[in-house]
Amino acid sequence: MDKTLLKGLMVLEAVTDVAHQPRTIDELATRVGLTRSNTHRTLQTLMHAGYVVKDEQSGGYRGTIRLFELGARQLAQLDVRKVALPAMRALAELTGETVHLSVLDGLDVVYVEKIDSAQPIRAYSMVGGRGPAYAVATGKALLAYQPEGYLERYADRLVRHTPQTITALPVLHDELRKVVRLGYSINRGEWRDGVGGVAAAVFNGLDQPIAALGISGPIERLSPKQMKEFAPHVQARALEISRAMGYRG
Structure with missing residues (x-):
């Protein structure tokens, strides 16, 4: 290394x-x-390569546009983003909540696309940001379809973020089996207190989970009852994207 x-x-x-x-x-x-x-030496190297600049006003260091260029090239390769946007817009209009498209990276999800809610109070996130997969709806939707033993590799990283976070492997496995059975996942404020969500996995032509589509918002508005009502719509839009990606299952 x-x-x-x-x-x-x-x-x-x-x-x-x-x-x-x-x-x-x-x-x-x-x-x-x-x-x-x-x-300091590392920063000098990064500055020389054009990825970091020094902010003269604050004396601190920040990234340059070159980082965005690299990320944009990588995101451009994720065709699912382009395919998913119409379904995401429809879901946002129907639910009035923030809509996310996420991919799995180890024990994290990475938000590769989003449509913000028009509501004054909404779930905070950003494209390129990460969240603990086991504690957010899109993450659980993806973890549910991973090979046997996947979670065990990350057992020491299951940390509690809120009182609702599931950190015990047996309980988490039960939760993920429920996701497969129902076809959707629920976040009950497991990453951020008071923020919940519903999600469903997106599959490709090889029946592989490649992303997850979900909505999120404050639980006072996105109540358990409301999430259950929205779940079929999330599933339908996720299936729509999957079909466009070649899924036939």
Whole structure:
């Protein structure tokens, strides 16, 4: 393993954390667990490569447009995004909630497309952002169709985010079997308190789960009863996308 490359990627991820941008060298060093001098050298390399610039006003460091260009090229390869947009718009109009299209990456989901709710209070997320797959609806919809033993590889990463988070493997397996049986998944405020969601998996022509379509919003509006009512619509739109991707199951 190339430790220098790994350090560079760690620093780059910390720099591009939009919730705390720009970051100073000391903040970055603390976040990634490197010495100040090591962090400084890594930043100089990233600046030379054009991925990071120094903000003269704050003295911190931030990512450049080159990062967006790389991400945009990768997202352009995910044809499911283009195929899914009409169904996502229809679902957003029907439910009035935020609509997500997610893909699975290890024990995380990555949001590759979204349509924001027009409601003044809505679930916060961003394209390119991540969430714990076992604690969000789109993630559970994808985990439910993974090979046997998949979750066991990540057992030590099942951490509690809210009192509702499921962290016990037997209970989580039961939850995922229920997802397969019903055809949709539910998030009952398991990642963020008061935020719930409904999702269904999207399959390709090889019957493989390639993404998940879901809606999310505050539980005071997206109640368990409301989620159950919306579930068939989420399933129908997910199936619509799957058919467009060649699914025949």
